Amino acid sequence: MSTPFQRKLATIAQEQYASYRFLRENQSPLLEQIERYWTETGHAFEGVEPPWSAVFVSWCVKQAGATSAQFKFSARHSAFVYEAIKNADQPNAAFRGHAVSEYPPKLGDILQNNRAGNRFDFAYASQHSGYVSHSAIVMEVGTDNHGRYLRTIGGNESDSVGMKEVRLDSEGLVVNLQGLYISVLECAL
Template sequence: MPTQPVQPAGPVSSAEKPAAKEPTLTAIKRRILSLANAEWEFFGSQRVIYDGGQESIPHVGYWEDEDESHIQRVSYYWQAVNKPGLSGLNCSQPWSAAFVSWVMEMAGVPESQFPPASAHWVYLSQIIRKSDGRYSAFVPHSIKEYSPRPGDLICASRERYGLPSVTRPLETYMLEDTKLHCDIVVERNDGSVDAIGGNVRNSVSRSTVALNKDGLLQPTRQRPWFLVLENRL
């Protein structure tokens, strides 16, 4: 008895399609993520969640001046940017750029690709000036055009008067002396990314940042994101 012909399958709905697989991380990206996570754990695994206009801290870790070990740890970050006289006791000195610089240095990223700096605008300006080359290690993107991945940096303004303008090409003079904050993306989930940064609520914190339906960052009052620095290493 002849069998019934197999009917061709209909189109697969977007809900049925398997999620796009994240690209395999390179060895240097794995080192960056491993170092950032280790520092986060050393500081007690503090969590911060940004969702829309809301910010919450479901778990509080150790602060920069909590005890001698954490005071000293922050001094290591400062040493990476040639400021050995500073430590966790200097609570009024923002150390988030020093933290990122230390992670990159310890991961083996050459200074020619990521110049260490005590302010985010300094290393961003130098990287952006070199980003036109085909073999650039780091490439800046507007948050409206690029979805962050593990190993990338996400950057927000800390200025009261508004965001730096991100254009094509980005004018580096607009970043000069601008107060910024950048975190290292360590994980991407459905609808959010996790990013680790220093000097976030007085600690090394892991922040969960909501993405929109297109997988893009959305600026909020607490974190007015404006730039993603793609890591091509």
């Protein structure tokens, strides 16, 4: 059963996808929205050359109502992942980081994956706050004729707001055959 915050976070991501999925990052009104992702999470906007996927996730989390004490709004996925992993054993933490092999994602969670050919794993992520990665918000978990899956929405996916489907095993864990996925941030709000 999802919480109101988890549903709100997934809805915000879905609304961004519905509004901007057919636009590229240098086209209006997506370009202006990307500037809001940066500035409304406390970062200077330097155009669309720097990756903006982490500020997309941060902006969605902030719009859903999380505070800076609950989530580290950052321009680097690794920064908010590192904080969530440090909070994994804290019962009152808003976001808790887990290995993809140990935690089945649910609505409102954040799925982190490698980018740029890197092969970082959960052990690495638990010790480092600065490395290249990507993450996206889980907006659906379900079953189809191929088995279990989840869908995520993220920013800066093919220079737009994009959706991806990720296969899950029979226990609801991310199928991670090639080590693409690093962690799942459990949304406990």
